[in-house]
Every structure is written in structure tokens, then in C-alpha cells.
Amino acid sequence: MNAPPALSVVVPVYNEGENVVPTLRGIVERTHMRPLEVLVVHDFDEDSTVPVVKRLQSELPELRLHRNIIGRGVLNAIKSGLGVAAAPYVLVTMGDGSDDPNDIDSMYELARSGADVVAGSRYVRGGKQLGGPLLKRTMSRTAGLSLHWLGGLPVHDATSNFRLYSKRLLDEVTIESTGGFELGIELTVKAHLMGLRVAEVPTTWRDRTAGQSRFKLWKWLPRYLYWYRRGLAGRFVR
Numbered sequence: 001m002n003a004p005p006a007l008s009v010v011v012p013v014y015n016e017g018e019n020v021v022p023t024l025r026g027i028v029e030r031t032h033m034r035p036l037e038v039l040v041v042h043d044f045d046e047d048s049t050v051p052v053v054k055r056l057q058s059e060l061p062e063l064r065l066h067r068n069i070i071g072r073g074v075l076n077a078i079k080s081g082l083g084v085a086a087a088p089y090v091l092v093t094m095g096d097g098s099d100d101p102n103d104i105d106s107m108y109e110l111a112r113s114g115a116d117v118v119a120g121s122r123y124v125r126g127g128k129q130l131g132g133p134l135l136k137r138t139m140s141r142t143a144g145l146s147l148h149w150l151g152g153l154p155v156h157d158a159t160s161n162f163r164l165y166s167k168r169l170l171d172e173v174t175i176e177s178t179g180g181f182e183l184g185i186e187l188t189v190k191a192h193l194m195g196l197r198v199a200e201v202p203t204t205w206r207d208r209t210a211g212q213s214r215f216k217l218w219k220w221l222p223r224y225l226y227w228y229r230r231g232l233a234g235r236f237v238r
């Protein structure tokens with residue numbers, strides 16, 4: 001039997017045939033912890049990412065294709081990946097090249113030294129956000145900074161999903177997110193309210209160069225506000 005991985009990486013994909021090769025190469029080549037497993041999570045067999053990953057597997061044996069068995073959509077894909085991840089630490093990162101894999105090693109170090117959530121943080125010194133719709137960027141930045149300064153959340157970025165979680169945290173929480181990308185803020189707020197350590201590493205997020213974003217700001221906003229309020233209220237209930 002193979003040794004269990006030190007780190008599992010969950011990469012949700014929706015027709016990322018064009019973007020996924022440099023993204024996956026970056027994850028494998030820029031990180032140093034081994035054994036490493038990279039779970040590429042797709043919703044349906046016809047997804048354009050699937051044949052591309054199959055070809056790449058001969059070169060990068062760390063890659064595993066995982067068909068999301070929970071139901072369509074990025075939240076279900078991430079949950080499905082978290083469910084099969086075998087390592088004590090699980091990183092979620094996007095398949096469209098928007099997260100910087102050079103930051104994964106330092107995120108892993110912080111997790112190894114006891115943080116249950118390590119956020120890739122765009123809104124701290126050294127972090128950046130390049131491209132993307134202005135309104136989405138402004139709201140995300142405002143939420144992150146106000147949760148930090150008013151809500152006492154130890155990180156400056158609440159909404160990025162470039163995040164590393166301990167298996168310990170994942171085993172303990174019941175995920176209540178209902179869709180989209182709200183999982184990052186849910187797990188961060190909950191870990192903080194549980195008294196667990198939440199840390200951050202500055203990172204640069206770049207908008208995709210090929211394909212279309214599937215982010216639905218207005219549809220998902222009420223759920224973001226729900227977690228935002230729980231995060232703010234946390235200051236008074238802890």
C-alpha cells in the first residue's frame with residue numbers, strides 16, 4: 001500500500017480544459033510536501049477537463065480524477081473532494097489558474113504549526129487581486145477588512161476559497177453552505193468561533209484568462225451576508 005498523502009489538494013473544475021494544465025503543473029511543481037494527492041473534481045463525464053487530466057496523469061502521478069457524486073455545482077464538488085481527501089491537511093484551490101501555487105508551501109507550514117484554517121489573503125500587505133468585476137472585488141474586500149477590524153477575525157480575507165483546512169476541523173463541523181463559494185467564509189468564521197487558530201498568507205489572485213466565470217454575485221449574496229453577520233456577531237458571543 002502507498003503511504004497516505006501529507007497534503008490533499010481539491011481542485012473543482014467545470015470545463016477547464018484550456019486552463020487546467022498550467023494550473024495542475026503549478027500545484028505539483030511549486031510544492032515540496034510529499035506524498036501529495038491532487039483531486040480534480042468534475043461534475044459530469046463529458047467535462048472538457050477530463051481527457052486533458054487523463055493525458056497529464058502519465059507525467060504527474062499525483063493527479064487523481066474524482067467525479068463529484070453529491071450533485072452538480074462547485075459547492076458539491078468541493079464537498080465531494082473534501083470527503084475523499086486522505087491527508088490530515090486539505091487545500092482547496094481553483095482550476096482556472098487564479099490562485100498562486102507558490103504560496104502553498106507557506107500555507108502548509110502554518111497548518112503544520114497548528115492553524116486549522118490558513119487563508120490565501122488578497123487584502124493583507126503583500127497580497128493582491130488582479131482583474132474580476134469591480135463590484136465583486138469591492139464587496140469581497142470590504143467584507144474581509146471589516147470582519148477583521150470590527151469582527152475580530154484574525155485574517156483580512158474572508159471570501160477567497162484558496163484555503164487550507166485541517167482534517168480535524170473538517171471532521172468536526174457540519175457544513176451548512178447551500179451553494180456557490182460561501183464555504184470559505186463559513187469554515188473560517190466557524191473555526192474562529194470554535195476557538196481554533198485561523199492564519200493567513202498574502203497571495204495574489206488573478207482573474208481567469210480563458211473561459212467564463214460562473215460566479216453569481218446576486219444569487220449568492222444573501223448567503224454571504226448571513227455568514228458575514230455570524231462573523232461580526234462572533235465578537236460579542238465569544
Ligand SMILES: Nc1nc2c(ncn2[C@@H]2O[C@H](COP(=O)(O)OP(=O)(O)O)[C@@H](O)[C@H]2O)c(=O)[nH]1
Pocket residue numbers: 011012013014015016041042043068072073074077094095096098208212213214215
Ligand atoms: N465542479 C465544478 N466546478 C466549478 C463549477 N463552477 C465553477 N467551478 C470551478 O470553480 C473554480 C472557480 O470558478 P469561477 O467560475 O472562475 O469563479 P470566479 O473565479 O469567482 O469567477 C474554477 O476552477 C471552476 O472550474 C461547477 O458548477 N462545478
Ligand SMILES: [Mg+2]
Pocket residue numbers: 094096098207208213
Ligand atoms: Mg475564476
